[in-house]
Amino acid sequence: MMQGLMTAIxxxxxxxxxxxxxxxxxxxxxxxxxxxxxLVRSLAASNEARAALMGTQTTDDFGGGGFGNVEGxxxxxxxxxxxxxxxxxxxxxxxxxxxxxxxxxxxxxxLRHLLIRRVSRPALVLSKLIxxxxxxxxxxxxxxxxxxxxxxxxxDFGPVIEDGxxxxxxxDIHAELRLGLSLALIPLPAAIAVGVLVSVLSNSTTQALSMxxxxxxxxxxxxxxxxxxxxxxxxxxxxxxxxxxYLDDVARLVRGYSDVMIDPAVLQLNQWxxxxxxxxxxxxxxxxxxxxxx
Amino acid sequence: MTDAVLHINDxxxxxxxxxxxxxxxLEVTRGAIHGLVGLNGSGKTTTMECVLGMQGFDSGEVKVLxxxxxxxxxxxxxxxxxxxxxxxxxxxxxxQCLEHAxxxxxxPVRKPAEVEAxxxxxxxxxxxxxxxxxxxxxxxxxxxxxxxxxxxxVLDEPFNGLDAGGVDDVLALIQRLNRQEGTSFLLSSHQxxxxxxxxxxxxxxxxxxxALSASTDELISPSESRLKLVCDQADAARELLKQTLGxxxxxxxxxxxxxxLDGIGPGDVNRKLVMSGVTVSELQPEKRDLSALxxxxxxxxxx
Numbered sequence: 001m002m003q004g005l006m007t008a009i010x011x012x013x014x015x016x017x018x019x020x021x022x023x024x025x026x027x028x029x030x031x032x033x034x035x036x037x038x039l040v041r042s043l044a045a046s047n048e049a050r051a052a053l054m055g056t057q058t059t060d061d062f063g064g065g066g067f068g069n070v071e072g073x074x075x076x077x078x079x080x081x082x083x084x085x086x087x088x089x090x091x092x093x094x095x096x097x098x099x100x101x102x103x104x105x106x107x108x109x110x111l112r113h114l115l116i117r118r119v120s121r122p123a124l125v126l127s128k129l130i131x132x133x134x135x136x137x138x139x140x141x142x143x144x145x146x147x148x149x150x151x152x153x154x155x156d157f158g159p160v161i162e163d164g165x166x167x168x169x170x171x172d173i174h175a176e177l178r179l180g181l182s183l184a185l186i187p188l189p190a191a192i193a194v195g196v197l198v199s200v201l202s203n204s205t206t207q208a209l210s211m212x213x214x215x216x217x218x219x220x221x222x223x224x225x226x227x228x229x230x231x232x233x234x235x236x237x238x239x240x241x242x243x244x245x246y247l248d249d250v251a252r253l254v255r256g257y258s259d260v261m262i263d264p265a266v267l268q269l270n271q272w273x274x275x276x277x278x279x280x281x282x283x284x285x286x287x288x289x290x291x292x293x294x
Numbered sequence: 295m296t297d298a299v300l301h302i303n304d305x306x307x308x309x310x311x312x313x314x315x316x317x318x319x320l321e322v323t324r325g326a327i328h329g330l331v332g333l334n335g336s337g338k339t340t341t342m343e344c345v346l347g348m349q350g351f352d353s354g355e356v357k358v359l360x361x362x363x364x365x366x367x368x369x370x371x372x373x374x375x376x377x378x379x380x381x382x383x384x385x386x387x388x389x390q391c392l393e394h395a396x397x398x399x400x401x402p403v404r405k406p407a408e409v410e411a412x413x414x415x416x417x418x419x420x421x422x423x424x425x426x427x428x429x430x431x432x433x434x435x436x437x438x439x440x441x442x443x444x445x446x447x448v449l450d451e452p453f454n455g456l457d458a459g460g461v462d463d464v465l466a467l468i469q470r471l472n473r474q475e476g477t478s479f480l481l482s483s484h485q486x487x488x489x490x491x492x493x494x495x496x497x498x499x500x501x502x503x504x505a506l507s508a509s510t511d512e513l514i515s516p517s518e519s520r521l522k523l524v525c526d527q528a529d530a531a532r533e534l535l536k537q538t539l540g541x542x543x544x545x546x547x548x549x550x551x552x553x554x555l556d557g558i559g560p561g562d563v564n565r566k567l568v569m570s571g572v573t574v575s576e577l578q579p580e581k582r583d584l585s586a587l588x589x590x591x592x593x594x595x596x597x
Contacts (some may be wrong), residue, residue: 004367005399010397011397014390014397015383015386018386018390019385019386020385021385041332108379108381108382108383108384109377109380109381109382110381110382110383112346112348112375112377112381113381113395113398113438113439114398115346115348115366115367116346116347116366116367116368116373116374116375117367117371117372117374117398117399117442118399119367120367121364187363269492293348293349294349
């Protein structure tokens, strides 16, 4: 079993390193986040230039927002927004990729070669999970490097100051950003597991993709309706289009909103709820793949 | 059980309420090239998918090289299957696909360049699978399967999409692997002529059952009990033959008679006719036509 799993992982890594389309998927979130930063900076610069010409004060609605004259908020605000955009794309891409990967290989008959030769059905599922996590790792690292690098080139970062009063120091911002990012990353494995489960359940690639994306967007819409029950859903902590993750709060915090605080109970739920759900999805996929026609 | 690479006993497979394989029995002996013939929907692909563990079955026993189909992966490439879909990543090149297959094999194998040459696809080595024609994709798929020197190869419709030259190449390759390396094959096709030319054994699958299974020689060898007769004095000859003990049926086919004999041979018939003054210009055992046999089974149902 272990030997088969290792073979499957090696085979998946081979495809990962040789497929242009997979490499493109890794790059897209970083590119979009960087483009967002450049656009925000360009618009802010043009706004400042216009204000200088008119002899008025900038309202600075681009990227910064917040209270308008809060120093340092623009840079941090734009950075956290770009991180949010990158992570939203990454979570959607990962769910879609996880759903597409297994179903597509099954439709094209690729799984058959693996299955007949050296890989058991459960090892097939596990190798797909590992490949999706590898994709996640590469795209997250790339997105973080590109986003922080681009932001550092475009802005000077410092404490957030209003009327000479430091609202939040750089060290505190770093700490909140680290917390926001780590909490946003915790539900990703569960999202990947959902993608793989849907892929195993579906009968075609199209069905797998539409089901996985439909489910993800559906949960995104539902979480605001579910109220307190949404706290027990992994999807509530994903950075998403209708974002309710802590990273969204961090974006407000760095803009000078001082009322942002994470509830310790929610923090605990964010840290623990996605894991058992991920395990459940993986177990279901491993059980169901045994009876599936491949 | 004999020295069989594949042993299927009493296999039943249902899709919902529809039973597609009814108590199917089939054995492929080691070193055989076994052809599986049947109409569309007769159950060929389902049988092959059950054999290779792609789908489960409801009851019966299937052993491939002594293993249950679900455990084929433990054989590290002893068994391979080639289906109608090429089973190759469309975004990878031919060479990359073969290197991928190389990764999957757990024992000494052919080199990718070697199988490319074997299948005549060396010049397409750097082409992406999606850029290849259907026939070349089929060749690449066969190359992918052969990289691990398997002991048993299952091929579903291997000639689909191949031009005449491609078919000849694949037929020659199968025969070569069979003779030189002792590789056993189970292949399905609608192309009876191809199967007849290459297979050592043939099975006709009809309505989910093996209607006939025998060695090819046995199926197409001339029959001593069916004779084609061409002679003069047709009416006299017919009357004479009617009165001859052992001639159990006489059919007129154009200018010839088709005789069915029981207990007597062609020599007896010839002697009787010549002694009665009939000139026999042709008297030969009927060569069996596989296509006619297949049509007969299909039209009559399971024998």
